[in-house]
Amino acid sequence: MKNRMFLSAIIAIATVGMWSCSQNSGGGVTNVSNQTLKEAITNSTDQVSTAMNDISSSDGYKVITSGNSNLKSADVSATGDEMFSDSITLADVSGVYEYQDSVLNEMQMHWGYGSYMYNHFKMIADTSLFIIKLPESLAVHHPEYCFYKSQRDTDTLVNNFVITTSKYSYKYAFPGDLSYSLESDIAASDTAVGRLDIEWTMGRSDMPYSYASTFTFASGYAVGMQAERTDTTRLYDYNLSDGGQTLYDEMVQWSKDDGTGTYTKVHSLTIGDVKIVHTRIAGSDSLEIYKGGELQQNATVAVVDNSSENDSDAEYTTFCNKYRDYQITFDDSTTVLLSDLLGPTRDTMSQLFSSMHEMKFATHLVNYIAWNVYYRDKMKLDN
Numbered sequence: 001m002k003n004r005m006f007l008s009a010i011i012a013i014a015t016v017g018m019w020s021c022s023q024n025s026g027g028g029v030t031n032v033s034n035q036t037l038k039e040a041i042t043n044s045t046d047q048v049s050t051a052m053n054d055i056s057s058s059d060g061y062k063v064i065t066s067g068n069s070n071l072k073s074a075d076v077s078a079t080g081d082e083m084f085s086d087s088i089t090l091a092d093v094s095g096v097y098e099y100q101d102s103v104l105n106e107m108q109m110h111w112g113y114g115s116y117m118y119n120h121f122k123m124i125a126d127t128s129l130f131i132i133k134l135p136e137s138l139a140v141h142h143p144e145y146c147f148y149k150s151q152r153d154t155d156t157l158v159n160n161f162v163i164t165t166s167k168y169s170y171k172y173a174f175p176g177d178l179s180y181s182l183e184s185d186i187a188a189s190d191t192a193v194g195r196l197d198i199e200w201t202m203g204r205s206d207m208p209y210s211y212a213s214t215f216t217f218a219s220g221y222a223v224g225m226q227a228e229r230t231d232t233t234r235l236y237d238y239n240l241s242d243g244g245q246t247l248y249d250e251m252v253q254w255s256k257d258d259g260t261g262t263y264t265k266v267h268s269l270t271i272g273d274v275k276i277v278h279t280r281i282a283g284s285d286s287l288e289i290y291k292g293g294e295l296q297q298n299a300t301v302a303v304v305d306n307s308s309e310n311d312s313d314a315e316y317t318t319f320c321n322k323y324r325d326y327q328i329t330f331d332d333s334t335t336v337l338l339s340d341l342l343g344p345t346r347d348t349m350s351q352l353f354s355s356m357h358e359m360k361f362a363t364h365l366v367n368y369i370a371w372n373v374y375y376r377d378k379m380k381l382d383n
Helices: 002-014 037-056 059-064 136-141 338-342 345-358 360-382
Strands: 021-023 029-031 086-089 095-099 106-110 114-118 121-125 130-134 161-173 177-188 191-202 209-217 221-229 233-242 245-256 263-271 274-281 284-291 300-305 324-329 335-337
Touching: 037 059, 037 221, 037 233, 037 245, 037 263, 037 274, 037 284, 037 338, 037 345, 059 136, 059 177, 059 191, 059 209, 059 345, 086 360, 095 360, 121 360, 130 136, 130 360, 136 161, 161 360, 177 360, 191 360, 209 345, 221 345, 233 345, 284 300, 324 338, 335 338, 338 345, 345 360
Parallel strands: 095 130
Antiparallel strands: 021 029, 086 161, 095 121, 106 114, 130 161, 161 177, 177 191, 191 209, 209 221, 221 233, 233 245, 245 263, 263 274, 274 284, 300 324, 324 335
């Protein structure tokens, strides 16, 4: 994971001269060299807006952004009391489980504090996979009802939401050594919603934190978030693609020179055929804009930055998180703010990418059901 992540960051910077053409929204090929910078940035932002409009109206978007706002994020959960030391594999939880309103029993499970969890899931079939069937309204809007006694009448709900997990591995050793993998296909009312992939590790000496999540929508769009932290580096990357075509990619990397104690910050933003690269190192500040991989000598770009310049802000000093903006001046002396070109699309992107890091759907639905199944079986063996 470490090598793949840093290689991606290096490639993102080193390949600015490799573009020559791109695929347009109609499936044909656009010759970037025949476009002005203004045309290229307008066409590229239009493609992002089209993609986000499609994504935000999909069931997949509801899944990604689901979860009670009071629930902890994946990042916090890994260091909080909700995690417990154990090792759970797909084989430990395999089977087909169906939500039921009636509570068969009540059991106490301990992972740092006393907690009661109701058993709402009944195994109905054997399989080598981990398949969960539950009402869509609970999965998307009220996942907490899956674990505690609901105060609402849910016995008439239909189990029309299916999570098919083909890869599951959870290994955690207190106080923070975590290894986690998940691959799940999601369907609602017999219609594919999308596929979720997560790889997440914490606590290793060479890579204290590494996280990567991707959700591929049924339409073919995919969104991803990657994060890595070491003693000297912080890297975050947010991306949106359509098949093999990158529509949006934003990467911010802070690195520290142990010898001098100085920081280098590289911030790159790619929208279709346009790429902005901002590099700060030892007092120097370089800001360049490319079209089709070619440096635009007669255009300039300026940062409208609302964030502080310290290492702890590395994750959030991004355009997609609405902490910075870019003002582009074209060769005809006209200017435009990137946020104006995208309009409300940036608000949707901000929510989408934040949810990809928190991923409450995985950490507070799939995980909790898996833990419920695992400990229910373990208690039977112990007895």
